[in-house]
Amino acid sequence: MSHDTWQEQLRRGTLDLAILLTVSEGPRYGLAIIQHLDAFTDLVVTEGTIYPILGRLTREGLLEAEWVEGEASHPRKYYRLTRLGAKRLADMKGAWRAFAEKIDRLVDAADLARAARRGNT
Amino acid sequence: MTLSEIGQARVHGYLFVLRQSLKTFLPPETVSDAVREIESHLRERVDAAAPVPDERAALEKILNELGPPLRVAQAYSAERTIDEAVTTGRFVPILRAIWQLAVTTIAGFFTALGLFVGYITSFAFLALAALKPIFPNNVGVQYVRGYPVGLGAHFPLSPDTDLRGGYWVIPIAVFCGLGILVGTQRGARAFLRRWRERHRS
16 A cells, blocks of 8 residues: 555545534534635545535434525535534544554654664664 | 626536536435535635636636536545445445446446446346246256257247256356355445545545
8 A cells, every 4th residue: 555545545534533523613614614624634635525525424413404595695504513423523532532642652662662773783 | 706707607517517417326406405515615715716817717726626526426426325335235225326337437337337247147047047947948058969058048949959957957056146146246345345435535
């Protein structure tokens, strides 16, 4: 697996979590979600492909969507986290922190071992 | 930025292609909702853009960032039709997903062609197993002038055809039919899984 493919898989695997985190702060419409993700991450490569993910998360009952008219010159579709979505997000956050912590420990151990080897030579 | 008539036409063209692509695999109300949301995104981006002399370049930049309509449609497909097929592994959703890829992509067309041959072959074997008890004299190994030329059902038998094979044809046909069906189904699911991973966002 190439470095690019690995990064791509990592990006795709974390996109659901990033979207749920973005919406957990309050209801947001599609473009606002994309802009928020852009401000903090480089997870959005093609803007239009975020909408199908929002649709899937809605079908899975993690988000609920509502069209709002009159707020701008065009209607906006707002997404908010459901109770099920909040529960899933809490699970995902816990799993992510545990996962990241373990990988960090592994990286630190490898770095320490390499430094020790250099010290011995 | 306020779009000129040419700019408006470009946006309508984009949405038209997206709608036509989505129509091949999504129900009408879902297509309308998806197109409405993408249109809302475009209007929002256009409204937020500062007026520039080169409207065309500014609009193309917005459309490029959104992604080509076929790419967006493929992402919808990966998240919906193909997702259902891969996660459930059921026969009908897999057929629907394969059909949708076959009519929208070249790779999908040739893969569907191969899978179609697999499904037809498996059904042919299973049909032979079902027909053998009903037409025992018409189902079996066909010999022409003493040489075996094929396994199948023949209605009516031609005078120079010799059909051999007892009821042992049934378990062999069932074994081959189910084996090819399971293999084809697994191949279809693996193909759809790879496709979904490649075309999700």
